[in-house]
Every structure is written in C-alpha cells, then in structure tokens.
Amino acid sequence: MSRRLALLHCATLAALPSLAWAQTARPATTARPARLAPQLRIVIPANPGGGWDQTGRALGASLLQAGLAEQIDYENVGGKGGTLGLAHFADKYSGDSNALLVGGMVMVGAVALQKPRVDLSHVRPVARLTSDYLVVVVPAQSPIKSTRDLVAALRQDLKSVPIAGGSAGGVDHMFAGVLVRAAKAAPDALVYRPHASGADVVAALLKGDAVVGISGYSEVSEALGQGTLRAIGVSARRPVFGLPTFRDQGLDAEMANWRGVFAGRDIPAARVAEWAGALEYTAAQEPWQKALHKNRWESAWLTGKDLSEFIELSQTTASVMAYLLKLKS
Template sequence: MLNLERRAVLGGLAGLGMTALGGTAPAWAQTAKTAAAGASGKARAARLAPKLRIVIPANAGGGWDQTGRALGTALLGAGMTDEIEYENKGGKGGTLGLAYYAEKYSNDPNTLLMGGMVMVGAVALQKPAVDMTRIQPIARLTSDYLVVVVAANSPIRSIGDLAERMRANPKEVPIAGGSAGGVDHVFAGVFTRASKGNPEELMYLPFAGGAEVVQAVLGGKAVAGISGYSEFSEQLASGKLRAIGVSSKRSVFGIPAIREQGVDVDMANWRGVFTGQGVSAARQAEMVEAVKAATGHESWQKTLKQNHWASSLLSGPSFSSFIDFDMTTSRVMVHLLKLKV
C-alpha cells in the first residue's frame, strides 16, 4: 500500500536509512515548549499590533494566497489588528519567498509567513541555502485534498485510464501541478509508482499557480492536472475540466476517491503560518493565541466552507513534531521516487 499516512510512512520506510538522507533538524522544539507554556489555557488572545504583514511565498490567486488573505481578514475581524499588508513572493515552491522572509523579517514580531507541505517538499528537493530551520512554526491551519483533472474532451474517463497510460509510458503523459518538489509533484510520483509505472520517467510540468495548471490542461500541454479543489472549482463548474479522482480515502466533493478506483494512494496537503527565527517565545505565544481567535471568526469559517478546506488547527510542540516528521518524510520520498528539479 502506498499512502502518506504518518504511521504507514514510518513503518514502510523504516528500512531506507532516513538519517543517511541528510537534513538539519530545526532548533525550534525547545522554543515551542516555552511558547506553549507561556500560552496557558487561561491565556486570552490580545491585539497584536495596529498593523501586521503577511508574506505569501506564492503568486496571487493560488492556495497559499487564498489562505493568507483569508487569515488576514479573520485577524482583522477578530480584532487582532487594524490593518494587514500582503506581500507575494512566488517561485520554486515557496523557497524564494522563504529566503526573502528570512533575510528581511527574521526579527520582525509583526510579520508572518505562510507555508506548508509544498514548501517542505520543495526544500527537500532543492536543498536551498535557506531552509525551514530559519523560521518558527505558529500554527497549521488547513488540510486540502488533491484533485486530478483532465480536459472535458479528454478520452481519459477514470483514474484507471490514467494509471494504464502511466504504466505504459509515463514520458508520454505530462502531468501539470504546483512547484517542483511540492505536494503535487510528490503525489504525481507516488501515483506513478502505484500505477506500476517508473517514477524516474515521470514527465512533471511545474507551475507557480493553479491558473497556469488549468491552462496547461485546457491547452493540451498536459494530459492531466493536480491541485486543490478550490483552484479547479470554477472550471469544473463550467464544464471545461472533468475531475477523475481525489486523494482522500473516500469520495468527497462528488468526486470518486483514487484509492476506491483501484490505485492505492491518498494524501492531504496542509497549509500553516510561521514567524521569524529571531522572534521571542513570548511573542510567538501571543501569535498562536491570535491565530486561534482568527480561526474561530465567522469569516474564516465561511472561507473553509467555500473552498472545501478542512480545518486542521495544530500549534505548539505538536505542530513542531508534525513538521519534523514531514521534513523527514519528504526527504525520503524525494530519494525513493528519484524526483528531480
């Protein structure tokens, strides 16, 4: 069975020599514990500052951008600030925005950074000079299943049809998705392997945003596209695209689950918010409480429903451990699937 559930990955990949794959463990565990202690159960969210800034390491319109702006709206609604400024710095799975943030805002207590599984995967694949050890986790916010789509006139009618083509010759089945090394890329590799194809021959077309993925599929450049439901929803509703599978364990959004169609894989993308390496534990704790207050605001709840996102709020040491696990898993998957930039 090929899936990325935490227990399954630990068991299935235990023999691959994870420690040999390298990677520096972030020094945030002790900080997270200190922050959690400061943010006791009696703590109440306090106004953070008159003005906050959110750096979004992606182009406008994509999942990170939608999440970042929804969080900003919720922070305003919950009274955590009076003004939000957004900065979009897209490219290379968020690693360009990560480097920009680490250089410019590492010590800024009023500037947040969006991130998530895409960034973790991109760091594992690209091994950039600036990685996620340069930031501190605040909270995981959402989880989002991946949807596989084809053009409405495509002869591919099901996941089985796509798997058959991938098994025959992956080089002739270009798949469009997000940045190289991100969750879409990893999922394409896992899907190829589960289809009995050769992941080394995967023809993956990375794009900086969902709009480009849509155009690649509609324009015939890609046979299929992978992204979150929200980035395909308009074209699915208009009939321009057709969804053939979703990466959940069971059918959602009226789309059949990939594993229910005989290809045994599932995966969920997550998005979260971070702060700078130089921000104090006390300020980090205040940010956690502010984000919790924001995610309880009606505007945030409305956004979750509209975009078909699952709330997956997680903070403190639990979130730090979760990221550590994802970092290790991503390095292993990049190695196992022989993914390339």
C-alpha cells in the first residue's frame, strides 16, 4: 500500500463509526413552507423495484401529500451503481431547480470503483434521508443455515460461493468483501455478481445463479416471508428485523447503508436551501414516517455543511475499501 493510501486507511478507520453508524436523526417539525413548484421531477438512478426506487417514489408521494407540488414525474435510469443515472442527471438537469436525484452510499462506492467521467462533484447534496442495513440471504434449500456454515463455505472454496448483490463497488459489494475478510478467506477469489436491483438479486438466488445474496431488508422481506429465502444475518450492530447480527454470531462484520437526494450543480444556493427546508418539513409528516416504518428504514436526516463533510468521508471510505478489499468492477 502506498504511503498516501496508508494514511487514508488510518484516517478512514478512525472515522468509520461516525460514517457507518451515524446517530439516527429525525427532522425538526417546522412550519409548512411555500409550494416548491406545480411540477417536480425525481430522477432515480436504478431500475424499478429497488431501494432507490422505493425511496424516490415514497418521497415524491410524501411531497404531494404535503402540498408542496401538484405533480411528480419519475425517471428511472439504471445501471452501473447509479453512475449512468448520475451522468444523465448532470447532463440534462444541472440547471433545473425543480429536479432531484436520488443517491447514496451505493453511488459513492460505484464512483470510487469506476472513476466515471461524471462524479459527485457534478451535483449538490441536499439531504440524507435514511439509513438501512444489509441482510445476507440464501435459498431456503441451501445447506448454509448459519454464519458458521457460511464461514466454512467461504474458507473451503470461495470461488464456488458466488455472491449476488447490488451494483459493482456499491455497499453490497463492499460488505461481501468485509464478510470474506472476516471469514479469513482470500478477497482475490471473491466471485461477486452485481445486479441492478434487489428484486434481481432475489431472482438470481431462486434461479441458482448465486449461492448467497446481499440486499436491503425491504428488498428481500417478501421472499423471506414467503419462505423462499432464509436470512443468515444482518449487518447491524444490534439485532433488527428479528434477525441476529453477524457480530452476535462470532463474525466481525457490520456495515450501514444510507440514501439521500441531490440537486443540479448549477442551481442557486438559495434554491438548495428551499429544497432542504421543504424536505425537512415533508420528512416530519405522517406519510413519510409511515414509509419509514413500512420499509424498515431508519431516519438519518442530515443537511448543509454536515452533509457535505459526511459525503466527503463516505468518498474516502469507499476509495480505501475498494483498494483494501480488492474490489473489481
């Protein structure tokens, strides 16, 4: 490791608790702001059905019910961990004051891995909305029934245990690397199969295209309820969703995800502030609170300077982890 990466590694590890386990924050209850515009647009850099799609559409519905718009247009542009949607948004809506882009840690990781032409410097962060945890699942008929079984399989022949998850470089991919390292298997042998949505991860497992899957709880909960998938553990520090943590099962593996929204780089700072105020009001209202409960998301409200610093730390973390875990696009 180069001296620069070594320094980044040390700094990142020191800061990881504040990044991955940011204290759950709820938006303040504020007075109802003025309507943003009759028509708003939310660009979702993923296919329908995944976590970003759920977040974007729940946010749009909440904005409508809060009376801050009369119509929301949704635009799904999936692929490459959100970087295709990011480029589309930056190219088409950079100066559009009525458009938002959904994003989060998955996009940060994809940018770190792919180093695309358009990165997060081409958009302006508005608000972090939610935090989520990852669930590791296997088909119901799998011989892997516990974390101990998973560790044994990873150590015995890692190449024969393909792992399905979200886009390359994203939080699912990072957590796959964390699991492999925690199991003391060689990261170089990791077979990671990226997919555009959690629904695709579930389908890959049920078709036998992967042995293990990683996704957010909201994206696998239906299959778990139907009994077609079985959960091995959750990436949280404490049990959630009625599932045990990996730490409680003797494996030092934990990670959190986050999702938020961005605006065009060329819109005025005053408009970013208007968006932040409107979203803070909306996030405190009952429709959004119901969406949090339904999808098992935790409120992780953050905006302004604190959000900018948080995203900078996220980017450093993603770059270092991609290097240490030898992640490949």
